[in-house]
Amino acid sequence: MAIWSTDRWRELSSLSAGFIFATIWFDMMFDVKLIDCCLSECSLEEISSKQTVISAYYSQVTWYAPPPMRILLGFVMVMGIISSYYSWKRHPFLWFLQPLLLAIVSVMAAISTFPACYWLGHNPPEPEKFLGSSCRVFTEHGFQLGLVFLHILLHLFCVKQSNLAKKEKLDSQILKKKKLLKIKKK
Incomplete structure (x- = not known):
C-alpha cells in the first residue's frame, strides 16, 4: 500500500505549480516596469529611476531574504x-511530460534566471546593460510562466478526465448492484 494516494500527490503537484506560478508572476510585476523601455526608446534618467526599484527588489529576493525563504522556491x-511524476506515473504520456515541464523551469531558473536576477540586484551595471539584462530576465520569466501554465492546464484536464472515468466506473457498479437487486426480487 502506498504511503500517499494518487490524489494526495496530485494535490501536492497542484500546490507546487501554483506557488511557482505565483512567484514568477510576482517577479514579472517588477520586470514589466522596464518593458516599455525594451520596446521603445527611453531616456537614461527614466531607465535609472526604474533600475533603482528593480535592483532593490532583486537584491531582497536573491540575497537579503532569510535563509529559509531563499531555499523555499528550490x-x-x-x-x-x-x-507530478507520482501523480501521473500510470498515464501514457503525462508521467514524463508533467515533470519535464517543471524540470525545464527549474533548470532554467537555476542556470540563467536566478544568476541574472542576482547580478541585477547586487552589481547593477550602467543603464544600457541593465536594460538588456532586464529584458532578457523578463523574457525568461514569460517563458517559464508559460511552461508552468501549460503544466497546470494539463493537470486540470487530466484530473477532469480521471474524475469522469471514476464516475463512469462508479455508475457502472451502481447499475450492476441495481440489476442484482432486481434479479433477487424476482
Whole structure:
C-alpha cells in the first residue's frame, strides 16, 4: 500500500505549480516596469529611476531574504517535479511530460534566471546593460510562466478526465448492484 494516494500527490503537484506560478508572476510585476523601455526608446534618467526599484527588489529576493525563504522556491520546484511524476506515473504520456515541464523551469531558473536576477540586484551595471539584462530576465520569466501554465492546464484536464472515468466506473457498479437487486426480487 502506498504511503500517499494518487490524489494526495496530485494535490501536492497542484500546490507546487501554483506557488511557482505565483512567484514568477510576482517577479514579472517588477520586470514589466522596464518593458516599455525594451520596446521603445527611453531616456537614461527614466531607465535609472526604474533600475533603482528593480535592483532593490532583486537584491531582497536573491540575497537579503532569510535563509529559509531563499531555499523555499528550490524546494517547491523539486517537490513539484517529484509529485507530478507520482501523480501521473500510470498515464501514457503525462508521467514524463508533467515533470519535464517543471524540470525545464527549474533548470532554467537555476542556470540563467536566478544568476541574472542576482547580478541585477547586487552589481547593477550602467543603464544600457541593465536594460538588456532586464529584458532578457523578463523574457525568461514569460517563458517559464508559460511552461508552468501549460503544466497546470494539463493537470486540470487530466484530473477532469480521471474524475469522469471514476464516475463512469462508479455508475457502472451502481447499475450492476441495481440489476442484482432486481434479479433477487424476482
